[in-house]
Structures are given as C-alpha cells and as structure tokens.
Amino acid sequence: MKAELLIVGGTIVDPSTGRSGAGDVLVSQGRIVGVVEPGTAVEAERTLDAAGCYVSPGFIDIHTHIYEGVQEMGVAPDRVGIDQGVTTVVDAGSSGFANYEDFVKRSIEPSKSRVLAWLNISAPGLAEGRSELADLAKLDPKATLEVIERHRDSIIGIKARMSGSVVKTSGIRPLEIAKDTAREAGLPVMVHVGNAPPALGDVLDLLEAGDVVTHAFHGKAGGILDADGSLIPQAAAALERGVLFDVGHGSSSFSFDTMIKAKELGIHPYSISTDLYLVNLVEGPVYSQAITMTKLLALGYTLEEVIAWATSAPAKVLGLETEIGTLKEGSEADITIFRIEEEPVLLKDAEGKTIAYNQQLIPQYTIRAGEIYSCST
Numbered sequence: 428m429k430a431e432l433l434i435v436g437g438t439i440v441d442p443s444t445g446r447s448g449a450g451d452v453l454v455s456q457g458r459i460v461g462v463v464e465p466g467t468a469v470e471a472e473r474t475l476d477a478a479g480c481y482v483s484p485g486f487i488d489i490h491t492h493i494y495e496g497v498q499e500m501g502v503a504p505d506r507v508g509i510d511q512g513v514t515t516v517v518d519a520g521s522s523g524f525a526n527y528e529d530f531v532k533r534s535i536e537p538s539k540s541r542v543l544a545w546l547n548i549s550a551p552g553l554a555e556g557r558s559e560l561a562d563l564a565k566l567d568p569k570a571t572l573e574v575i576e577r578h579r580d581s582i583i584g585i586k587a588r589m590s591g592s593v594v595k596t597s598g599i600r601p602l603e604i605a606k607d608t609a610r611e612a613g614l615p616v617m618v619h620v621g622n623a624p625p626a627l628g629d630v631l632d633l634l635e636a637g638d639v640v641t642h643a644f645h646g647k648a649g650g651i652l653d654a655d656g657s658l659i660p661q662a663a664a665a666l667e668r669g670v671l672f673d674v675g676h677g678s679s680s681f682s683f684d685t686m687i688k689a690k691e692l693g694i695h696p697y698s699i700s701t702d703l704y705l706v707n708l709v710e711g712p713v714y715s716q717a718i719t720m721t722k723l724l725a726l727g728y729t730l731e732e733v734i735a736w737a738t739s740a741p742a743k744v745l746g747l748e749t750e751i752g753t754l755k756e757g758s759e760a761d762i763t764i765f766r767i768e769e770e771p772v773l774l775k776d777a778e779g780k781t782i783a784y785n786q787q788l789i790p791q792y793t794i795r796a797g798e799i800y801s802c803s804t
C-alpha cells in the first residue's frame with residue numbers, strides 16, 4: 428500500500444465506525460486512504476509516530492466565538508482550533524447578515540482550521556453588544572436568507588440567544604422568526620438558553636428534530652430540571668422529537684450538579700461544545716474543548732462516548748457526517764492525536780464547583796486536511 432502520510436503506533440478511537448484498538452492511518456491528498464492493522468506494509472512519504480497516543484477523527488466544536496477584532500470577546504479561530512486539537516470550529520452567532528462578509532474575510536479565509544458559522548438572526552450579531560434581540564427591527568428574514576444563499580458552504584444554521592438580557596421585551600418572537608427563516612433555508616437553529624424570560628419550556632416547544640439547545644446543562648434556575656430534579660415535560664418532549672442538547676460550557680453555563688442529575692435520569696449531552704471566547708479561554712473555567720471533554724470523563728462517561736460527542740455527533744449537527752467526524756476511507760483527513768495523561772487535576776465548572784480527577788485528555792497533533800500541526804499546551 429502507498430500513502431503520503433502514515434500515522435503509526437497509535438490506538439484508534441473512531442465512534443463513527445465503532446473501530447477501536449491498535450491501527451495505522453493512511454492519508455493521501457488530504458483524504459483518509461484507510462485504517463490498517465499495525466505492521467501492514469505501507470510505502471509512505473512521511474511517517475508520524477503516535478505511540479502512546481490515541482488517534483481519533485478531528486474534534487469539532489459547534490459553539491465558539493471567533494470573530495476577533497469585531498466581537499469584543501472574539502478570538503482568532505486557530506487559537507481554539509488547530510492549536511488545541513480541534514479541526515472544525517463553528518462560530519455561534521458572533522455575526523449576522525450585516526457583517527457576515529466581513530466575518531468571512533477576517534475569520535474564515537485566513538484560518539487553517541475549518542471555520543463554519545451559525546448566522547445570528549440579528550443583523551449585527553454580537554458586534555454591537557449583547558442585547559441583539561431586544562429590537563425586532565434588527566431581524567430581517569429576507570436579508571438573512573440572501574446571505575445564507577451566498578454562503579451555503581460556511582453557514583450551517585441560525586443562532587438565536589433566548590435569555591432575558593438578550594431579548595428584553597421581545598419575548599419568544601425572535602425565535603419564531605429564527606425558526607421560520609431556518610425552515611425556509613432548510614437549516615437547523617441553535618438556541619442559547621439561560622435566564623428567563625422567555626421560559627425554557629416555551630423555547631423548547633418551538634424546536635424540531637436537528638435543532639440544538641446550547642447551554643443545556645447550565646446551573647441557573649429554570650433549566651431542564653425542575654426544583655425536584657425531574658426533567659421538565661417540555662424537555663422530555665423535545666428530546667423525544669429529536670432536539671439535541673449541547674454542552675456549550677461558557678463562563679456561566681456548565682454545572683456539574685446539573686450534569687450529574689441529568690446523567691442519573693439517563694439524559695446525556697448530544698455534543699460537547701465550549702462557548703470559548705477570550706475571557707474563559709485565558710482565565711477559565713473553559714480553557715479548551717479537551718478540558719471540557721476531560722470534565723465529561725470525570726463524570727463517568729467513557730472515552731468512546733466523549734469522543735463521539737466531539738466528532739461523529741457534531742458532524743451530524745452540521746450535516747457533514749460523510750466528510751468529517753470519521754476516519755472512514757475517502758473522508759477529509761481531519762484527525763486529532765491526543766494522549767491521556769495520568770495525573771491529578773482539579774476541574775472547575777461554571778458554578779465554582781470543583782471535581783478532583785486523575786486523568787487529562789491532552790491533544791498532541793492536529794491534522795487538518797492532511798497537514799500536521801503541533802498543539803500548544
């Protein structure tokens with residue numbers, strides 16, 4: 428067999444195919460050629476030694492803020508992308524139809540990471556403060572649809588942030604507009620949930636299969652669990668319909684208590700995203716998708732589950748499951764090589780609660796379309 432790049436000696440973990448265990452990965456022309464048994468004779472131009480490491484599909488983070496220089500808290504995509512073992516980073520509503528062309532120039536074109544976006548249903552996105560849905564005059568479905576049509580290659584859905592400080596007196600109306608627009612475009616919505624109003628139940632009732640609730644496991648009042656710790660009926664109904672619950676860690680939206688109670692009820696995240704922006708990247712408690720994944724390991728989820736929720740599951744959210752989030756032959760050669768370091772670590776949620784754990788998931792190399800990048804740790 429022949430390949431441009433051969434990744435040898437690693438342990439494969441690819442939930443999309445169910446393959447796990449020792450294996451070598453062959454890459455040519457930016458694509459996966461195959462995964463073979465260790466020791467298979469391969470003529471390779473370049474070999475990357477992955478001994479002691481895991482080799483998985485490239486991590487995908489569906490909630491980040493990467494409109495650097497315009498959104499106050501935005502960071503450069505590669506800082507939370509290839510630098511951290513993440514091959515695909517999705518901006519969650521930092522721009523809207525009024526500035527999406529600028530987002531393409533600043534954030535997509537210069538980046539080595541694959542950059543996609545949920546387009547904010549409000550014209551300026553988050554470029555003019557954080558109450559972008561308070562004035563309904565800023566929502567224009569026609570203009571939004573025009574921008575989507577021009578950028579089908581990078582816009583994968585519409586973002587609506589449905590919490591009190593964002594919508595003010597607009598109530599549930601911005602989400603109705605976002606849903607109508609998304610339906611017309613044939614795309615999902617990602618809804619940010621937080622403090623009411625609107626009430627979470629009213630938000631969930633508007634969502635359909637494939638729509639994403641980010642910050643689903645926050646620790647604020649009015650979340651998916653009621654005061655007795657039971658799942659609210661609208662959340663149960665939403666899950667039944669195929670609405671997807673995403674982590675969206677952020678500075679104030681990830682609670683170990685909520686996650687533990689939800690886990691006991693059999694409610695697990697569909698995808699692990701970070702809501703990374705400047706402050707929570709530099710000062711925590713988020714830091715990276717890898718650390719967020721480590722927190723899920725600490726809660727007792729298996730490596731297979733955690734990798735699935737950062738690879739094959741988010742690829743499905745994006746409608747790209749045949750291209751990324753997999754090591755299947757013919758797919759894009761987006762690969763993360765990481766190790767599990769056995770060392771004590773104190774993990775902190777967004778409520779100030781800590782959990783002591785004895786392992787850390789540490790990315791070593793990011794391979795994006797066949798190019799190798801070392802991760803900064």
Ligand SMILES: [Zn+2]
Pocket residue numbers: 490491492519677702
């Ligand atoms: Zn966010």
